[in-house]
Each structure stands twice: as structure tokens, then as C-alpha cells.
Amino acid sequence: MPQFSIANMFMSADNVVKGVMILLVLASLASWVVILEKAILLGKISRQIQKFKRLAQGLGNEVVPDRFPGFTSLVAEAGLGESLDHAGNETRADYRERVERSMRVILSGRLDRLEARVTVLATVGSTSPFVGLFGTVWGIMNSFIGIAASGETTLSVVAPGIAEALSATAMGLVAAIPAVIAFNKINATVRKISKEALAGIGLVGNNLARIRFEGLPSPSKN
Numbered sequence: 729m730p731q732f733s734i735a736n737m738f739m740s741a742d743n744v745v746k747g748v749m750i751l752l753v754l755a756s757l758a759s760w761v762v763i764l765e766k767a768i769l770l771g772k773i774s775r776q777i778q779k780f781k782r783l784a785q786g787l788g789n790e791v792v793p794d795r796f797p798g799f800t801s802l803v804a805e806a807g808l809g810e811s812l813d814h815a816g817n818e819t820r821a822d823y824r825e826r827v828e829r830s831m832r833v834i835l836s837g838r839l840d841r842l843e844a845r846v847t848v849l850a851t852v853g854s855t856s857p858f859v860g861l862f863g864t865v866w867g868i869m870n871s872f873i874g875i876a877a878s879g880e881t882t883l884s885v886v887a888p889g890i891a892e893a894l895s896a897t898a899m900g901l902v903a904a905i906p907a908v909i910a911f912n913k914i915n916a917t918v919r920k921i922s923k924e925a926l927a928g929i930g931l932v933g934n935n936l937a938r939i940r941f942e943g944l945p946s947p948s949k950n
Contacts, residue, residue, distance in 0.1 A: 742870050748863030748896050752856055756903035759852045762845050763910040770917050773842065776800055777924045784931035791936060799838050803925075804932055807831040811936040820941045828933035835925050842918050846911060853908035860900020867893025 780800035793805035810830035811823075818826070871890055 742867055742892075745863045745867045745870075745892060745896055748859055748866075749899055752860060752863075752896070752899040752903045755852045755856055755859075756899075756906075759849050759903065759907040759910070762848050763906065766842075766846070766910070766914050769842065770914065770921070772798070773838070773921055774917065777921050777928065780804075781924055781928040781931070784928040784935070787932065787935040789939060791932060791939075799834070800925075800928070803831045803834045803929065806834045807929070807932050807936060811940065814940075820937050823940060824933045824937045827936050828929050831929045831932065832926070835922070835929065839918060839922055842921070843914075846914055849907040849911040849914070853904045853911055856900045856904035856907070857897070858900070860897040860903075863896025863900075864893045867896060 776798040777800065779797045780803070783796055791804060791808050791811075793801045793808060795801075796804045807827050807830055810827045868890060871893060
């Protein structure tokens with residue numbers, strides 16, 4: 729029936745319930761902006777990391793940062809720059825740790841950027857159901873007050889107010905569920921990217937240590 733359409737229920741709802749609904753719509757839109765942004769960015773970074781790892785596995789007697797894709801060229805360049813700084817009589821293990829640490833610093837900065845604004849999803853996912861529930865409780869309370877004032881208890885009198893109130897809870901769940909799913913997926917993807925990147929860094933560090941300690945020609949930035 730027309731009177732039970734979403735638009736009509738919104739227009740006839742209490743101002744507090746309307747405010748709750750508007751807030752939940754805005755929260756849902758904000759979470760979807762973050763979801764779409766991260767989906768594009770994580771896909772791009774994942775491809776770069778996979779290529780970085782493949783190239784790191786096939787390194788020969790030189791490390792050329794320009795051959796690595798995207799930001800991974802900065803990772804390789806940091807390691808190469810650090811490898812050219814010979815710190816006295818350090819062991820091979822110390823040398824590798826120093827070189828790989830310089831690469832991990834660059835990686836950490838990029839991972840921090842990947843996780844930026846992800847807290848929006850956590851906030852929306854954890855608070856939206858309760859905000860919607862507040863709207864529902866407020867709407868039902870007003871409905872009962874109206875019923876008591878009118879003295880009518882028929883279904884036709886009770887149903888519209890209850891439906892308006894319950895719609896706030898429904899909107900809270902609509903906002904929260906995608907946010908929670910996306911938050912978990914993004915965190916899992918970032919962990920996978922970090923794991924793959926650290927593996928690639930280990931391969932690059934091992935190659936630079938091999939060049940340094942096995943008498944191969946010194947690496948060059950050319």
C-alpha cells in the first residue's frame with residue numbers, strides 16, 4: 729500500500745527518527761566511498777607486489793630499482809642505497825638486516841596509507857546497528873504515546889508507527905553489514921600484501937648480501 733512505502737514512512741516519521749535515518753544514509757555512503765577506493769587501490773598494490781616478488785626471485789648479479797613496478801621501485805632503491813654503505817666488519821646477517829630494514833621502512837609507510845580511513849568502516853559497522861536501534865526505540869515510544877492519547881489499539885493505527893520505527897533498525901543493519909564485511913576483507917588483504925612484500929624484500933636482501941659477500945661485482949644504481 730502507498731502509505732507503507734519507504735518515502736511515505738520517512739516523511740511521516742518523527743523528527744528524531746528522520747534524523748537517525750539521514751545519519752545512517754550518510755554513514756552508508758561514507759563507507760561505500762571507502763570500500764570502492766580501497767578495492768581499486770588494493771587491487772593495484774596487490775598486482776605490484778606480486779610482480780615485485782616474481783622479479784625478486786629472478787634477480788641476477790644486479791638490482792635495478794627501475795625494473796620494479798610502482799612504489800616497489802622505491803623499496804628496492806632504499807635497499808640498494810643502504811647496501812652501498814658498508815658499515816665496517818659486519819656479518820652477512822647484520823648486513824642483510826640493515827638492508828632489509830631500510831626497505832621495510834618504505835613498505836611500512838605505504839601500508840599505513842593503505843589502512844588510512846579504514847577506521848570509518850569499523851566505526852560504521854560497530855555503531856550503525858545501535859544508532860538504528862535508538863531510532864526504533866524512540867519511534868515505538870512515540871507510537872505508544874500516540875496510541876494512548878487516541879485510545880485506538882487497532883492494527884491500522886499501530887502498524888504505521890511501528891513500521892516507521894523498525895525501518896531505522898533495518899537501515900542500521902544495511903549500513904553496518906557491508907562495512908563489517910569490507911573491514912575484514914581489507915584487513916586480510918593488507919596482511920597478505922604485507923606478507924608477500926616481506927618475502928620479496930627478503931629475496932632482494934639475500935641477493936644484495938650474496939653480491940656483497942661472495943665477491944660478485946658491486947651493485948650499481950645505473
